[in-house]
Every structure is written in structure tokens, then in C-alpha cells.
Amino acid sequence: MSIELSMLVPHAPSLCYEEHAPEFQQNIVSGYKEASKEISHIQPDVIVLVSCHWPSTFAHYVDCNPVHQGLLTAQEAPDMINNVPYHFQGDTALAKQLVEAGKKANIPVEGVYSDHFEWDYGTIVPLRYLVPKEDIPVINLSVTLAANLEETYKWGQEIAKVLQETEKKVVFVASGALSHNLVRGRHHMPTPAEHALDKEFVHLLLNKNYQIAYQMLPQYASMAKVESGGRHVAMLLGIIGEDDTPVYLADGQSSGSWNPLITFRKTEVSKNKETAVQEYVK
Template sequence: MGQLALAAKITHVPSMYLSELPGTRQGTREAAIEGHREISRRCRALGVDTLVVFDTHWLVNAGYHLNCAEHWQGNYTSNELPHFISNMAYGFSGNPELGRLLARECNAQGVETLAHDATTLQPEYGTLVPMRYMNEDEHFKVVSVSALCTSHYLNDSARLGWAMREAVEKHYDGKVAFLASGSLSHRFAQNGMAPDMAFKIWSPFLERLDHEVVQMWQDGQWQDFCAMLPEYAVKGHGEGMMHDTAMLLGALGWSAYEGKAEVLTPYFGASGTGQINAVFPVSAQDGHAVPAPDASRATSFKAFPRL
């Protein structure tokens, strides 16, 4: 019935908002903003009606959660970086029907998921920043998915992504894009060093590691990348423990995926973290490589100590 029409890994750095405003940072994130606008153009050309955002700023401690309220509107100030995002206006519609379908299929496949369609919960900036540039005219509906998962296995997040794709393809009458909103390495600059690190990566090790990962994506080395993802999430300080990336790759077929990433916004540094906008071509998959529930402990985030 429905179709997963586009999949992408995207940045949501708050300096994109600063880039709009008068001051020393004005215009400095145009490449990232243009990457978002290009994704928006592609989604429109493909007939996408809803953007599903795997948001690494939505922290949850139990279960997976979808925010699919009818509509959101307000002014957002970041509690983490109020000097970067202050009184940022937003407004767009949710998709309660799709949110319920996604949650139902995830639960049917053994991944506990709750859809919140009657809620006062507002999206986090992992959703709000991309929507500012992709959805300024409220063309798309939006579903936000929790992807800062503190007590979850990466395998379950991969299975969640696959279940969501199946929900779209089997039960939804429309076209959807899946967007993994999070960085690569996410080691912030030490307090007091942020201005000097505004356009840099925290360490040569993390920068080299991120570049190697991006090259793996471009070369289609998915078996190797999926195998290393749990350790990369820890040692590479992956944002949200890389649950957004696991969700995205789960939807694409996990280690059986055969596509090669297309980089729209080249890798860049932001306050010590590594950022990118990249599109992952969607191809038919049977899901046989998506991790099974009984394998979750073998390749889970918790299998590796936090260093």
C-alpha cells in the first residue's frame, strides 16, 4: 500500500538557527541548511506526505514512544543551549493515523511502542530544527520518535525501524520519509572551550573514526558497519547512543542493505561534534538480516561498557 520513499541521516545542530540571526555566526551553517532544503525538495518530488523523525533529543527510559499529536505550535527555547536556540517559533501538523499504525506494527513484532496522539507533549529540537528548514510551509505532516533511549538494545531499535517500514508498506496509504536526526561522534567541547571548537571535532581520533564511517556508508559496507555499531556508539560518543542510526538501518534491511549513501552536506565539526546530511537510497528488502529478539544481548549497547 504505502511506501518508504526516502531515508536520511541528518544534522540538527542548533547553530543552524544562529546562522539565520545577525551576529558573528550568521551564514555559517548555510551548507547544513541547504542540505535540509534539498531533502525537502526530494521528498516533495517523490510525493511524501509525512516525515518520521528519529529524534536523539527525546530521552525515554522505558519503551519506545511516538509523538503523533494533531498539531504543534509554539516558541521553543533549548534548556541545553538557551544561548543558541531562544524563542524559535514552530508550527506543523502531526499524523495520528500513521503514528497509531506504526506503534501497532511495532508491538505486533515484539517491540513495545506507544503512540501519543492526545498529548500536550511538544517535540524536541532534534525534530524542530530540521522541520524549520524542511517544512517551513507545513507541507508535510510529522511523527516524532524517541531515539535517546537509555535502557534499550540497539537490536530492538533496528527491529523497530523494520517494523515501521512494514507498517507503512502494508497498512498505510501514502508515502513517508524516515529521518535519523543525530550526529556521528558527539563529544562536546569542554566547558569554556566551545567558542574555539565551534567548527572543529573534539579529537583527531573521533574525526578519523567518523570519516572512516562515512566512507563505509558511501562504499556500502553495511555488514561491517552493523557489526561495529554498538562499539562505535560507545567509543565514538555517538549521539543518543546511535539509536536513530539503528532505526534507520533497520528500516533499510540492516546488514543486508545494499545501497550506498549520498552525502548532501559534507561532514563538518560543530562544538566538538561530527555532523552530516546524507541520503540512503531505499531499495526492496525482505528484512531477513534485521536482528532477532533472542540475539539482542549479543550486540546490544549494554554489551559494551561506557568509557
């Protein structure tokens, strides 16, 4: 099979409970529901998700556990995300293949096999919308602080090779914001300079200028304080194909950050929809 769908998704804590999401994030909720319908239509065998809230120090980690179950109270925001239950199956065999592929490429990749390993809210918040029935296996990945964007991009390429060769249908999810220079007050937008960079970067993505977007990423990440230093985006750019069609579903601010929801699909979308989105980001 192949990677049927890839996406860049938000995980703002205020999105954890749909009924508590503020008005200016309601279009993200709607976008998530549309993406969830797309996933239901695809009927993937597994979701592979990288979360900015699983920051590892030196090695890239792959959660190889056969079952993911627990209660999440987010250390970053325990008053907002408290005792959230989750119960997903994993895919140990495919996760081990990812670890082996990373090692063969001389990338420091390790598997996680602990029964007591807890998920983070960057993993759980998107999945509450994308897989509300918790009926699709999940493999989650870390972002690695000691890895630069080039190494992370290469890791994404190695992940893509494994996923393209598997007999399973796969959805890849990069969970994280673009500009992420946080301030108190969830209603705050990024600064005009940061947001101008957001718009230019998104414009490149929507016009399928993926290589130019990758070339822009280091300076953009530094200047706009892209979440996790842009590592989740670098991994995504290593995974999406040149012919994948971008669809801009939603966006919104959260405490000075910018949070688009963009999918990259194997199937073409209507020209009118693509054009409308491109006009938005100019």
C-alpha cells in the same frame, strides 16, 4: 507506496536560524536546501522523524497527536533557541499503526496523546529546513535509553514494515550527529581518533555496506561517543533498504561533534557523484 527517502541529518543549535549559522556550517545549510528540494519533488504524505533530543527512559514513544503546535525554547540552549514557533499536522492513524506493530513484535512501544506535549530542537531544527512551509504531516519518535542497539534496530525494521505497507509516500529522518564528545567552542572538530572512526563508518554507508556498518556501530558508538549511543543510527539502518542509494550532501563540526547530512534514495544517482563522495571519505 513506500519509504521514498531516508536521511541522517544534523540538528546543531547554531543551525536553527540560517542567518546565524557559522561559516563552517554553511555547506550544511546548502545541503539542507538540496534535501528540501528532493522532498518537494517527492511530495510525501508524511515524514517520520526520530530525534536524539527526545530521550525516553524505558518505552519507545510515538507522537500520535493530530496537531503539533507550540513555541520551543530549548532547555539545552535557551539563549540560542528561544520562542521558535512551529505548527505541523500529525498523522494519528499511521502513528497508531506503528505503536501496534511495535507491541506485536514484543517491543515496549507507547503512543503519546497529550495536547501539551512539546517538541524538541532535534525535531524542529531539521524541519525548519526540510519542510519550511510546515505543509507535510509529521510523526516523531523517541530514542530510548533502556533499549540497546539491537532492540532499536529491530524497532526500525518494524517501522519499515509498516511504512512499506502503507499507501502513503514516506520520508524517514534520523536527526543526530555521529561522534559527539562535546567540548566548548562550536568550531572544534572531533579528535583525530574519533574522526577516523567517523570516516570509516561513513565509508561503509556510502558503499552500501549497511550490515557491516551495523556490526561496527556498537564499538564505534562507544569509542567515538556517537550521539544517543548510536540509537538513531541503529533505527535508520533498520529502515533503509539494501538497494537504497546513499548521497553525501554535506558535513560540518559543532563543538567537537561530526554532523553529516546523508540521504538514502530509491532512485539512482550519477556514478560520478557517488565516486566523488567515496573518495572524500577515504
